[in-house]
Amino acid sequence: MFESFFNQYGFLMVYMVLQATLALSLYLPLTAGQLSLASPGFFALGGYIAAVMSTTVWATNGMFPIPYLLLEMLLGGLASGLLAVVVGVPALRLRGIYLALATIAFVEILRVVSLNLTITGGAVGIFGIPQPFNSSLEYMWVALPLLIACVIFTARLEKSRIGRAFVAIREDELAADAMGVNPTYHKVLAFVIGAMIAGMVGAITAHFLNTWNARQGTFDASINILAFVLIGGSRMTLGPVVGGMLLTALPEILRPVGDVRLIVNGFLLTLGAVLLPQGLISPRVFKRKKVDV
Amino acid sequence: MKPVTRKIAIAFGILAATTFVxxxxxxxxxxxxxxxxxxxxxxxxxxxxxxxxxxxxxxxxxxxxxxxxxxxxxxxxxxxxxxxxxxxxxxxxxxxxxxxxxxxxxxxxxxxxxxxxxxxxxxxxxxxxxxxxxxxxxxxxxxxxSPVSIVAPNSVRAALKINPEIKKVAVFYAQNDAFSTSETGTFQETAKAQGLEITTVQRFQTTDSDFTSQVSAGLATKPELVIVSGLAADGGNLIKQLRLAGYKGLIIGGNGLNTANMFPVCQQYCDGVLIAQAYSPTAAxxxxxxxxxxxxxxxxxxxxxxxxxxxxxxxxxxxxxxxxxxxxxxxxxxxxxxxxxxxxxxxxxxxxxxxxxxxxDKEGEVNQKLFYVAQIKMNPDNKTGSFVYLK
The missing domain is CATH 3.40.50.2300 (Response regulator)
Structure with missing residues (x-):
């Protein structure tokens, strides 16, 4: 019974963890009040780096060595971080919906570039990416520590001076500036950390899916990740994690419903957004509990 | 559940999975x-x-x-x-x-x-x-x-059978569609192998609806054959705009255009487009x-x-x-x-x-014996039409 359960849902469980981590990459800029939808762009970049490295530079016949996977994650994260600095400094001068539009444009530019390069395999993409593990579930050994590390890092960050600076900028950028918080520095920092997380998740996901193509970093993906954060809750680290896991699992949980499952899925999302505008996990829920005690 | 507890639970799960087979x-x-x-x-x-x-x-x-x-x-x-x-x-x-x-x-x-x-x-x-x-x-x-590389060349051969004078070919393809990109590669190789000259390769997106720049650049090279790899909506519009720009020669469509959904898009201008088929409803x-x-x-x-x-x-x-x-x-x-x-x-x-x-074959690749080429024939109402299979 265990065997069939883990065989059937092993992939989904790891995918939930990966998507939850990806949700954090969008949540971080949001803590500094920046509505950035650039995560899928960095996610795609990290994936392409892993896919290209493992199929060309480190091509192996047998199992792909795990240290190389970790190295790819590092490379993916660093490359995404560098690109984020280059993109972030000018883009973060924009606010609100204009920043969102600029980041959508960024994702589109990356997508069109990857469609046109030969190294990324054009529209078909890169396939036959070497596998470091024998089953989908074993990817948990890399995915789960990454999620835990990111959650701890983000939670600690929020408690630190930098985290409070993020919140100050989110609540009132002008006032924060007047109090001596450097808005540009902190906004770019939040954006870069988010990008690095997305790049690392991309590197794992490329191996995990066994193939990588331009359909991974699209506008649709941006909206999906935004939904993870909004439905989960955008005011606490746990929010995007729960949102990412739940929304990834929901279509599969609803599989027995049959053809209308995506309609039910959409209905549940709408219901969640209407009834819980703060998201599933909001600080208010925790505060009220404390009062009761 | 705490993350550590969950990790232990998963480890236990893997253990259980290997014991109870x-x-x-x-x-x-x-x-x-x-x-x-x-x-x-x-x-x-x-x-x-x-x-x-x-x-x-x-x-x-x-x-x-x-x-x-x-x-x-x-x-x-x-x-x-x-x-x-x-x-x-x-x-x-x-x-x-x-x-x-x-x-x-x-x-x-x-x-x-x-x-x-x-x-x-x-x-x-x-x-x-x-x-x-x-x-x-x-x-x-x-x-x-059957892979693109086997099906697509049939339509080029059919076009040369209809008009053996063809020398210059203009190629159009939707670069954001995986199938179209790989199909156009096959079309271009086939054209070269048949001794044709590819005068231009124009790219578009499946989401485009205005093809003015591609059409004028393409027709400037005076092609006698146009090959389009795209999907129904964009391919249909491109064909319509090619005809409206005065192109009179033969047009070959890729497999993405192999659907009646294209007819309402290019209407009377769909007429005569050649498409290779892996299946014919009239096959024996x-x-x-x-x-x-x-x-x-x-x-x-x-x-x-x-x-x-x-x-x-x-x-x-x-x-x-x-x-x-x-x-x-x-x-x-x-x-x-x-x-x-x-x-x-x-x-x-x-x-x-x-x-x-x-x-x-032993790898699992299909060996299909017969392929077909169909030509679109539009009805007088310009909204419906049919694929007429060439002999």
Whole structure:
């Protein structure tokens, strides 16, 4: 019974963890009040780096060595971080919906570039990416520590001076500036950390899916990740994690419903957004509990 | 649950998974999985495949199923993405306990999901995966859809038969569509091999509707043949704008334009477009006639290629199962053994399908004997039309 359960849902469980981590990459800029939808762009970049490295530079016949996977994650994260600095400094001068539009444009530019390069395999993409593990579930050994590390890092960050600076900028950028918080520095920092997380998740996901193509970093993906954060809750680290896991699992949980499952899925999302505008996990829920005690 | 607790739970799960191995048996009716895109924008193709599989299910079950044992198709939607395809395949393999899977719809999905099935030693038959490298994913992966490199050249040869004077070719393709990009490569190689000169290669997006720059750049090179690889909406608009710009020569359309959905887009300007086909509704053979009749009675039109290919995929699995069953009764046997035996049987057989006679090489690549070229003929109302098959 265990065997069939883990065989059937092993992939989904790891995918939930990966998507939850990806949700954090969008949540971080949001803590500094920046509505950035650039995560899928960095996610795609990290994936392409892993896919290209493992199929060309480190091509192996047998199992792909795990240290190389970790190295790819590092490379993916660093490359995404560098690109984020280059993109972030000018883009973060924009606010609100204009920043969102600029980041959508960024994702589109990356997508069109990857469609046109030969190294990324054009529209078909890169396939036959070497596998470091024998089953989908074993990817948990890399995915789960990454999620835990990111959650701890983000939670600690929020408690630190930098985290409070993020919140100050989110609540009132002008006032924060007047109090001596450097808005540009902190906004770019939040954006870069988010990008690095997305790049690392991309590197794992490329191996995990066994193939990588331009359909991974699209506008649709941006909206999906935004939904993870909004439905989960955008005011606490746990929010995007729960949102990412739940929304990834929901279509599969609803599989027995049959053809209308995506309609039910959409209905549940709408219901969640209407009834819980703060998201599933909001600080208010925790505060009220404390009062009761 | 704390993360550490969860980690321990998972470790325990893996341990449990390796200790309690229960061998599954083949159920009655025998389960065959069909995982194609029933939702997302890929569902336009996936729906046609579902119909083909369903026709095959009732058709072969009414003719004795697998030597008297009925079989049942399990449909698990893949959606349009890679993760969806993997989830659907996992459900087929571990929950529905199918003997084989027909699917997925897109080649990119196949690169992700087929690997999962191959590891689990479950035979997969791709009904519409045409990209290079699909049968090479693993020993358990085969396809009934001929690759682009085999189908596409037929239309170029047909064009040269109609007008042997053609020398200059202009090529257009949708660069954001995986199929179109690989198809245009084949078209360009074929054109070169036939001694034609490619004067220009113009790119567009499947989401474009204005092709003024591509059309004027393309026609400036004075082509005598235009080859378009794209999808119905964009391809149709491009063809219309080419004709409105005064282009009079022959036009070849790729497989993405191989649908009646294009007719309302380019209207009277669709007329005369040549498209290579892996399937012809008018092909000879009693099986194709029976399939065509069933389809026409329900849907009041000719069956499309995707439907015929899905029918053929189910047929191949059923006929191979019959041979496995003759050697040793399938129903009640060990599932893992049947899957391996079925894979060998699929590759070994020759099948008389609506696509004509097909067989497989040892990698799982299909050998299809007959291909067709159709020319679009529009009706006077300019909204409907038909594919007229060239001899």
């Amino acid at each position: 229960v061998a599954e048996k083949v159920a009655t009716p025998i389960a065959i999985g069909v995982s194609v895109a029933q939702t997302s924008n890929t569902a336009l193709l996936g729906r046609e495949q579902v119909i083909g599989a369903q026709i095959a299910e009732s058709f072969f079950n009414s003719r004795g199923g697998v030597n008297g044992t009925p079989f049942k198709l399990f449909f698990e939607d893949t959606g349009g993405d890679e993760a969806g395809a993997i989830n659907a395949f996992q459900t087929q393999i571990n929950k529905n306990n199918v003997v084989a899977i027909v699917g997925p719809t897109l080649s990119q999905q196949a690169f992700a999901a087929d690997k999962i099935a191959d590891r689990a030693k479950v035979p997969v038959l791709g009904p519409s995966n045409t990209a290079k490298g699909i049968p090479q994913i693993g020993d358990f992966i085969a396809r009934v859809s 053979g009693s099986l194709n006639a029976a399939f065509r009749t069933v389809y026409k009675n329900t849907y009041k039109k000719e069956p499309p290629q995707f439907t015929a290919q899905a029918f053929a995929a189910v047929q191949v699995i059923v006929e191979a199962l019959r041979r496995v069953d003759k050697a040793a009764k399938v129903s009640g046997a060990e599932l893992a053994d049947v899957r391996v035996a079925l894979n060998d049987a699929i590759l070994a057989g020759t099948y008389n399908t609506p696509l004509g006679t097909i067989s497989f």
